[in-house]
Amino acid sequence: MPEAPPPKTVIPGPADLFAGYLKIGLFGFGGVAAWARRVIVEERRWLSERDYAEVLGLGQVLPGPNVGNAAVMIGRRFHGLSGALLATAGLYCAPLVILVFLCLFYDRYGQLPAVAPVMAGIAAGAAGMVIGTAFKMAGKLKLRPEAVAILLLAALGAAWLGLPLPVIVLVLGPVSIALSLWRAGLIGAAAR
Amino acid sequence: MILQILLTFSILSLVAIGGANAVLPEMHRQLVELRGWLDDATFSQLYALAQAAPGPNILVASVMGWRIGGAGGMAAATFGMLVPAAILAWFMAGLMHRLRGAAWLKPAQGGLVPVAIGLILAAGITMAEASHSHGVMPLVVAAVSTVFVWRTNYSPLWVLAGGGMLGAALLG
Numbered sequence: 001m002p003e004a005p006p007p008k009t010v011i012p013g014p015a016d017l018f019a020g021y022l023k024i025g026l027f028g029f030g031g032v033a034a035w036a037r038r039v040i041v042e043e044r045r046w047l048s049e050r051d052y053a054e055v056l057g058l059g060q061v062l063p064g065p066n067v068g069n070a071a072v073m074i075g076r077r078f079h080g081l082s083g084a085l086l087a088t089a090g091l092y093c094a095p096l097v098i099l100v101f102l103c104l105f106y107d108r109y110g111q112l113p114a115v116a117p118v119m120a121g122i123a124a125g126a127a128g129m130v131i132g133t134a135f136k137m138a139g140k141l142k143l144r145p146e147a148v149a150i151l152l153l154a155a156l157g158a159a160w161l162g163l164p165l166p167v168i169v170l171v172l173g174p175v176s177i178a179l180s181l182w183r184a185g186l187i188g189a190a191a192r
Numbered sequence: 193m194i195l196q197i198l199l200t201f202s203i204l205s206l207v208a209i210g211g212a213n214a215v216l217p218e219m220h221r222q223l224v225e226l227r228g229w230l231d232d233a234t235f236s237q238l239y240a241l242a243q244a245a246p247g248p249n250i251l252v253a254s255v256m257g258w259r260i261g262g263a264g265g266m267a268a269a270t271f272g273m274l275v276p277a278a279i280l281a282w283f284m285a286g287l288m289h290r291l292r293g294a295a296w297l298k299p300a301q302g303g304l305v306p307v308a309i310g311l312i313l314a315a316g317i318t319m320a321e322a323s324h325s326h327g328v329m330p331l332v333v334a335a336v337s338t339v340f341v342w343r344t345n346y347s348p349l350w351v352l353a354g355g356g357m358l359g360a361a362l363l364g
Contacts, residue, residue: 025246025247025248026246026247027246027349028246028247028248029246029352031248031249031315031319032246032247032248033312033315034312034341034348035348038347038348042345050302050305053305053308053309054298054301054302054304054305056305056308057301057302057303057304057305057307057308058284058288058301058304059281059308060210060211060304060307060308060311061209061304061307062209062277062280062281062284063205063206063207063208063209063276063277063280064205064208064211064250064273064274064276064277064278064280064281065208065211065212065248065249065250065277066210066211066308067248068248068250068274068277068278068281069277069278069280069281069284070281072278072281072282072285073281073282073284073285073288076282076285076286077285077289084278084282088274088278091247091248092247092248092251092270092274094246094247095245095246095247095248095251096247096251096254096270098245098246098247099242099245099247099251099254099255099258100258100266102241102244102245102255103241103255103258103259103266106237106241117326117359117360117362118356118357118359118360119243119244119356119359120323120326120330120359121329121330121333121355121356121357121358121359121360121362122352122355122356122359123243123319123322123323123330123355124320124323124326124329124330124331124333124334124337124355124359125333125334125337125348125351125352125353125354125355125356126319126337126352126355127316127317127319127320127322127323127330127334127337128316128320128333128334128335128336128337128338128339128340128341128351129316129337129338129341129348129351129352130312130313130315130316130319131313131316131317131320131334131337131338131341131342132316132337132338132339132340132341132342132343132348133312133316133341133342134309134310134312134313134316135313135338135342136341136342137309137312138306138309139342141305141309143305143306147305147306148306150306150307150310151306151307151309151310151313152310153310154306154307154309154310154311154313154314155310155311155313155314155317156314157314158310158311158314158315158318159313159314159315159317159318159321160317164210164214164217165209165210165211165213165214165311166209166210166214168210168307168311169209169210169307172307172310173303173304173307176303176304176306176307177299177300177303177304178303179303180299180300180302180303181296181299181300181303183299184295184296184298184299186295186296186299
């Protein structure tokens with residue numbers, strides 16, 4: 001599948017791996033998916049858009065957080081066990097420290113800090129950031145029509161119908177894989 | 193107690209296909225209905241508390257662990273929630289490495305890509321809907337932010353900061 005200008009990727013050192021994931025965890029308000037893609041694909045260019053999307057897709061069908069699973073797999077790819085541990089530690093350590101402080105605050109005052117309106121504004125910005133990231137990935141990967149249909153069905157099922165994610169993954173995953181194999185000429189009366 | 197927390201969250205970790213938002217109903221069933229460690233209101237408040245921090249949403253488990261068993265509970269819940277899934281991801285990465293070069297692997301993996309992007313889109317839409325409870329302004333912020341992140345390469349920090357300031361000015 002054609003992919004606009006073949007981006008040069010760089011192999012991160014162990015410290016870079018930790019620092020990159022530290023940033024992803026620290027900046028990831030409202031979830032980390034958008035920041036993970038930005039840091040890994042745009043800023044540090046560890047992986048191409050397609051490679052990253054494939055790792056993320058795999059992380060999505062495994063149990064656990066998709067970005068966390070991707071951190072293990074990306075860390076392992078570059079530096080084995082220490083890479084997986086460094087990426088994972090980087091991703092979770094800053095948010096955990098912040099959470100400890102929030103919990104202490106909550107224990108003492110029994111309520112959230114009075115920053116609710118600010119948080120609502122940030123959350124709205126984060127919502128747009130996540131939607132924009134999905135559009136950006138879809139655009140750059142130049143998805144085939146059937147892939148766009150799968151994408152929209154997954155979004156429809158999760159956002160509007162409220163279907164459980166395992167159901168969506170177990171139904172659409174095999175269909176989408178079959179379509180992709182058919183496109184590659186590996187199954188069916190393919191070879192078009 | 194700590195051991196029970198560890199065990200409960202380890203099980204949750206392995207059924208969490210789709211991540212934090214997918215496992216939330218099961219987490220509620222386990223912690224509130226089955227074990228009675230938390231009541232309904234506390235569960236909701238702790239979820240909101242976790243949302244206020246940056247980082248992966250799965251860390252909602254850490255906050256629940258804190259409330260149930262203090263610092264030890266937090267450590268047990270975090271460890272239980274993260275480690276089993278991470279070990280699985282580790283072995284999956286190894287399997288992929290061994291299968292590399294198989295003609296069907298790349299297209300098969302590519303088949304998961306639209307599902308993953310579709311679920312990201314859904315997460316964004318759900319977040320935008322949730323922010324709508326504060327009126328129309330958040331929807332405008334979300335729309336501007338969508339276009340900004342989609343069409344430019346500037347840091348998304350700008351829209352987060354802008355959204356926060358607008359929120360302080362208009363909603364406060």
